[in-house]
Amino acid sequence: MTKEINIGMLGFGTVGSGVATMIRENEQQLSQKLGAKVKIKKIAVRDLDKHRAADLNGSILTTDINEVLEDATIDVIVEVMGGIEGAHEAIEQALQSKKAVVTANKDLMALHGHKLLKLAGDNATDLYYEASVAGGIPIIRTLEDGLASDRISTIMGIVNGTTNYILTKMKEENWSYDEALKKAQELGFAESDPTSDVEGLDAARKMAILATLAFSMEVFLDDVEVRGMTSITTEDIELAEQFGYHVKMLGYAERDEDGVEVGVEPVFLKSSHPMASVRNEYNAVYVYGDAVGETMFYGPGAGSMPTATSVVSDVIAACRNLLLGVAGSRNIDYVNERKLKSQDQQKAQFFHRLLVKDEVGVFSELTSIYGRYGASLGSIIQRPGEKAGEAEVILITHPVSRKNHNGIIDELNQSSFVQKIISQYRVEGGEPR
């Protein structure tokens, strides 16, 4: 047992020092698992003085990132410095020198993931990024370890803790959207500019990564249909409950013969669906595979300890591949041809809440609009509006194509008796097809 694998770290903040501590404390266990010794050789930091007190266990600190990247004895680079530009260049350089790379950088992976993974493959080395999607949930590994023979037809993700926290508090505490957002900011879940969370961009990045892996097909950020959650009201949430649904900011990726559809939007999710019970800042990923059936993985989406734990698992996997001599083999070509569904092929159920004139004949005119677009209705109720002469119509359609749904919305908007589309949601969580 004389083999030794040298690690170089870029960054030594909370996650980085967590990683270093875990590797040191589990030295013996790691040797037993791998049949080789794992050693952190060099750590690039911004400020040497800051780390004088740290227990480095023989690792060399340097402010020169190249001293780590150009060290030929270093086999694996752990990037936990954050940011885009600098990290991007460093990872490119590392992969080009055929070092394996482990990163926790979700923004970087979302922007440059496909290219970096290709670069890793071209250089017969590995790029691991478990911590960049749902930090505490081993979902990338689960999808990679799964066999191609278990065809995955559906992935759903609650992959943004901030929005799930907001929706949980709106439902359980009856807080308004603004109150819940403010609390999330106070607790440090939400950034002072929450756009990327509440508009669904952060979740969309993660869904693109998950869909790529699950379907073995290139899926880009631009392929993800995104709708934000800023217009959700507590009234919608209460209505959802009456109909047997939870409102969730849900990522979904679905595949059938026609192709793939990926989106992130607030949906009405059946209360009996396992994802409906994911509360507060927790994340979960639901996978439906033809052989295994329904599985779900639940855990913290962020946090320095869960992230460090994921990084260490990735380091172990990278070391294992180096020792087996199969580094780069997991970057197999996409098995499936890129094929996205047209709006005509995208089918879903929808929930509509409409404010209409309370006049004779309105109800039948309304239903005839849906009928013209082939949308039969699952449930429909009418109730008095707030003002006299107004009524609210609340309905859920059977599955209808996105194209026809757009047609319905256009007609409703043009109709003389519909005063307002108060809200509309995609409906999810029926039996998997």
Added chain:
Amino acid sequence: MTKEINIGMLGFGTVGSGVATMIRENEQQLSQKLGAKVKIKKIAVRDLDKHRAADLNGSILTTDINEVLEDATIDVIVEVMGGIEGAHEAIEQALQSKKAVVTANKDLMALHGHKLLKLAGDNATDLYYEASVAGGIPIIRTLEDGLASDRISTIMGIVNGTTNYILTKMKEENWSYDEALKKAQELGFAESDPTSDVEGLDAARKMAILATLAFSMEVFLDDVEVRGMTSITTEDIELAEQFGYHVKMLGYAERDEDGVEVGVEPVFLKSSHPMASVRNEYNAVYVYGDAVGETMFYGPGAGSMPTATSVVSDVIAACRNLLLGVAGSRNIDYVNERKLKSQDQQKAQFFHRLLVKDEVGVFSELTSIYGRYGASLGSIIQRPGEKAGEAEVILITHPVSRKNHNGIIDELNQSSFVQKIISQYRVEGGEPR
């Protein structure tokens, strides 16, 4: 890439042929992952004629199990023949000849698991058994891959599909226990003799395996406190709901400074707990680790395809260890000394439903019994009994030791004003300690 790993299979039923098909269909993917070719060399079956039509892809069928076990070129034995005696002997023989073994045999692992794992360690080889606990959930791998530094303090398991199906139907369809059991038998979830499921023995076996791994400490079947679920009524389930709980047949394993407590029994589980939403025949395992926090893994507990998928994952892991030259290294010694909690150290909340005489002073006499044993009450309500002169008292205690709880139950049984303890349940799902 000339290395080749030979597999020998014992049994070729639904699971076995599923395993063979998966390995064949993913030949290329397996080589890429492992840097070696995986080949099923021999398959022992009971009846050759039965398999004349099967696509064997070059594997040799034999009715002589020794032809597989004694083949020196076979590196990994997959035991999917089932049964106890024969499988036990075969696995012992395989491990003694230093072959790695993958088994899906939960009864065997429950009875002889500790000894077989020790035998594997003594022979510097591996015994994998993922499919024997919650077939479609990769929980053994997750616990083994986790680092010792993430101290696990709680495991909860819904690890028996039959009992969870029965409880779901009792709650959602208002079926009686007998009706639900009958339906489960018709659907093939429950055996004609359901004792092992409904008395909690099957779940107890799995909890002993999970606790051993999670706490790195020998936990035996006899260490698990077991209580069956045959006396649960729909009334209890409704009451639970009113108090914000689901009744679940729950395995729990908890550890603190005092030691370990493992049990399986019907509990009142907080409705907001992620495990409360696990419905029908599904299984789930919840893990609380100090670093990662709450995680939960959800999926099918049985079924031939999920089981075959788990077996193939184990085969990959076994091959990897052989190639890395670290076979046997995962059978590390138990890190922690065996230390079970005494009844004085076991603390939990309890739900009681009592039928009492409706007389002046009864309420205060009753609460004084709880007070004498240091059990303060979280909620208590009284309502009229079915007959005049009777009342029902329903209460939930704050945490109290098992020993004191037994004292309370004894006093209640002896008391002149308590006519009957209608039901009692352990309460779970508060914030993790």
